[in-house]
Amino acid sequence: MAGPETDAQFHFTGIKKYFNSYILTGRMNCVLATYGGIALMILYFKLRSKKTPAMKATLTWTSSVKFRCLEKLMSTHHAILNLYNKL
């Protein structure tokens, strides 16, 4: 059974001292690192933007002042045309 008495026979250096599959601390850290990695992956996929660059460019253009002025000009032009056709 793993425990402090069996852990004493292993001597690791560097990062292996904290992340290995032999001693209790190493195993615990590997497990926590795996869970942390999974949590980070879930967080990344949740928070990343679902819009493509083309959609982003379109949305930026449609919300700009130039586009709004153009839109107003076109609607005025259509209104004048309709009035003219009625007359």
Place this chain on the structure above:
Amino acid sequence: MNENLFASFAAPSMMGLPIVVLIVMFPSILFPTPSRLINNRLISIQQWLIQLTSKQMLAIHNQKGRTWALMLMSLILFIGSTNLLGLLPHSFTPTTQLSMNLGMAIPLWAGTVITGFRYKTKASLAHFLPQGTPLPLIPMLVIIETISLFIQPMALAVRLTANITAGHLLIHLIGGATLALINISATTAFITFIILILLTILEFAVALIQAYVFTLLVSLYLHDNT
């Protein structure tokens, strides 16, 4: 025929009121409480049986694990007596209901896991990675061990439900076949009747074994966490 096959597993009610609670409480009446230092024969046999079972089951546990003695003994007595009473004709067996078995398995399993995480956090977390695992396999094995941990209560409950339900269904089917064959061929009916007798003896054994297996597994989960 198909409708009658599962009719015995429906929750019983009397005049519109559910009596399943009374049925669940009934086995406790069959175990008299010892009131004297030296009791009568029935209570003495009961005490001897409980002592035999508890000594065998609690031998592997340390001081902390032995605090669960009453819980484990009550569990094995309850499941064993419920399963045996269910072998009586036309009786309802509560342990055929998955809801009831999940209600027993999940709290007991969760209790052992929470005990382990509370008193031995490092060892409980390290338990998710078997010793000596090669480096590339570590993430996969951690995920597999986590899944296997959460499957434990489901397996406990489904094992008991499936075994008892399957046994009762078989008895029902073979009993029906015996009755149907009496008018057709007496010899075949006799053979089927012998099979029914053997199956009933098997079901007596399964009733006690399943109670023991359920309790033993809870005891093992406790041992891993204490």
